[in-house]
Amino acid sequence: MTFNEYQRQALTTVISTGDMFKDSLHWVLGINGEAGEVAEKVKKIIRDKNGIMAETDKAELGKELGDVLWYLAVFAHELGIPFEKIASQNLDKLSSRKARGVLSGDGDNR
Secondary structure, eight states, X not given: OOHHHHHHHHGGGXXXXXXXXXXXXXXXXXXXXXXXXXXXXXXXXXXXXXXXXXXXXXXXXXXXXHHHHHHHHHHHHHXXXXXXXXXXXXHHXXXXXXXXXXXXXOOTTO
16 A cells, blocks of 8 residues: 555545634644554553563554554645655655764754
8 A cells, every 4th residue: 555545545534624724733633642642652661561562562552653644644635745745755855864964963954
C-alpha cells in the first residue's frame, strides 16, 4: 500500500462538519491527542515495567501509531497535500541534512 492509497482509504472513514476551520482543528487536536496516547503508553512501560516492552505493549503502541497516521493523512488531505508528497519531501529534507552534517541541532531550515 502506498501513502496515497492509505490516505484515500482513510478518507472513507472521515466524519466532517464541512467547516474547514473546525475540521482542521479537529484533525490537529487528534494528531496531538493520539501522539499523547503513544507517549503515555511508553511512559507507563518505563515506569511500571522498567522499560521492558512486551509484544502486547508493541501491539497496543502500533494501534495508537495507526491513529496518529490516520489523523495525519486526513489533515494532509484537508490541506490539499498528497500524503506521499509529504513523506517524500520529509525524506529529501532529512537526506539533505545528513549530507550536510546537520541532522542534529535546531531550526526548521538547517
